[in-house]
Amino acid sequence: MRTALICNDTRGGIQPYLALAIELKSRGDHVKVIAPEGYTRLAEEVLQPHGISFCGLPGDVEAVLRNPEVAQQMEKGFWATHRLMIQHATSAMCDSMRTGLAAAEQSDRLIGGFGGMLVGESIAEKLKIPFIQAHLQPLTMTGEYPGLLAPTWLPRSMRLLNRWTHAASRQIFWQAMRPALNTARKTILDLAPIRFWGNVGRQKSPGELLLYGYSAALVPQPTDWPQGAHVTGYWFLDRRADWQPPVELVRFLEAGPPPVAIGFGSMSSRDAGVMTRLVLEAVQWAGQRVVLLSGWGGLPVTSLPEWAYALDSRPHDWLFPRCSLAVHHGGAGTTGAALRAGLPSIVIPFGADQYFWAARLQEKQLGISLGSRTTVTSHQLAQAMQLLLNNPDYQHRTQACAEFIEQENGVQRAADLLMNSR
Known part of the structure; x- marks a missing residue:
């Protein structure tokens, strides 16, 4: 055939x-x-x-x-x-x-x-x-x-x-x-x-x-x-069987508790600097570490604090299991990768089908939708992080979902x- x-x-x-x-x-x-x-x-x-x-x-x-x-x-x-x-x-x-x-x-x-x-x-x-x-x-x-x-x-x-x-x-x-x-x-x-x-x-x-x-x-x-x-x-x-993560990334992951993964996939932003400052403020307020996935999202990542690490997109199947939760745009692929890794999601949709997936995650209590990226604040994002990380029910539900997906x-x-x- x-x-x-x-x-x-x-x-x-x-x-x-x-x-x-x-x-x-x-x-x-x-x-x-x-x-x-x-x-x-x-x-x-x-x-x-x-x-x-x-x-x-x-x-x-x-x-x-x-x-x-x-x-x-x-x-x-x-x-x-x-x-x-x-x-x-x-x-x-x-x-x-x-x-x-x-x-x-x-x-x-x-x-x-x-x-x-x-x-x-x-x-x-x-x-x-x-x-x-x-x-x-x-x-x-x-x-x-x-x-x-x-x-x-x-x-x-x-x-x-x-x-x-x-x-x-x-x-x-x-x-x-x-x-x-x-x-x-x-x-x-x-x-x-x-x-x-x-x-x-x-x-x-x-x-x-x-x-x-x-x-x-x-x-x-x-x-x-x-x-x-x-x-x-x-x-x-x-990922390919011969793929190896950057040494610096491995060191960062091993230097503290699992970080939050934040990235917006293929979505662009005219003022990516504003989004970068927003997510860094939110992570700091929530008392977390973060891996910034720049990808096409255009997040500028200069002069980061020691609790933040920036990289181009890496294989989700390797990175996400080493993180505590995922903040993303709600694309079908990223949504699935987070669920597969047993991660709760915070979704900031950009458009198209992303609002649909955000609504489904929130309906199933597998994550939180923060609505439009034009209105979200760093305080809202920090509160959402704390809610997901401090509520073990979200962790239990996403782990059960990961097992279902594997089957x-x-x-x-x-x-x-x-x-x-x-």
Whole structure:
């Protein structure tokens, strides 16, 4: 079986598909990964040892998120950020379609989530091969909980309202992309316009396989989902066997109690200095030590006190078990990594699905959501740290969640379903 996985996202939204590619390769599939060219180095480091090929899609997600204009728009809220990111995706649509088509030509099937589905579903249609949806966020309609973009103040007990919020959340993303997608379908693929409402999170035929790569411990599989839709558990990409941590980091960790880990993944900030001062003040007030994960978050880390250590992003599966709690943006990947390590979370969402994950963590009493990053204060953050660290119930719940996630073995479960669907 020749399988291509197509993904177009930030690093946290790409790593799960790399893990799935490696698992499928280990079971005998000939596998190719199609992802933004800005991740070529990451993909080659991870995939080459397994004999998995990589094709880069045009565009650099990292560069877009670091653009001062994007950071400025992100500070204005979800809708401003949404419009800007749609503009970027639209401008790259035709080039992505052309590149993806060439990369997938010899494949027997295509697999991808929403970002990859934008071009991948049409490419699969052109090549007359199946496209299998494999998402990192819940997109299939249900009455049991609200949709990704539903306001947190909406009542959760109204099943019809919950179902409507799922439909609305999907269409907010889908309708913005549909015109550019149809242009690319016509000019690159010579295909008719796609279905008006799209197929995101929907089965085109009864029982069609539809995968969700997150844990049922956080969002259980709804009883009203159709047959063929599965919550498998997270698809974790573990560090390479030969990876070694920096000596200075090991020394810092061994010099005192487990620190708080703070980082905001791929999210940018126009004034990262303000965020750095805020988190350092909060850590000091809470009487904790801290590891600052700069990554793409842009946190400037000069002249740090002895109780703080700064580094670029390191493997979560190594670092998080050595920490006391995690402060992050609520991305699906970071949320899963913290739960896997048994860490309570404090979430400061930036946008998109991050408010959804923050709400689920708070609902399950696995963490605290502090709302928008534009309103959070260092005092609020310090209080949240003290609450989580001084309340053993949070520790017990997150440890139980970690054990559940370990038993799920999400990437193997997803691969089992994919192998059986041939």
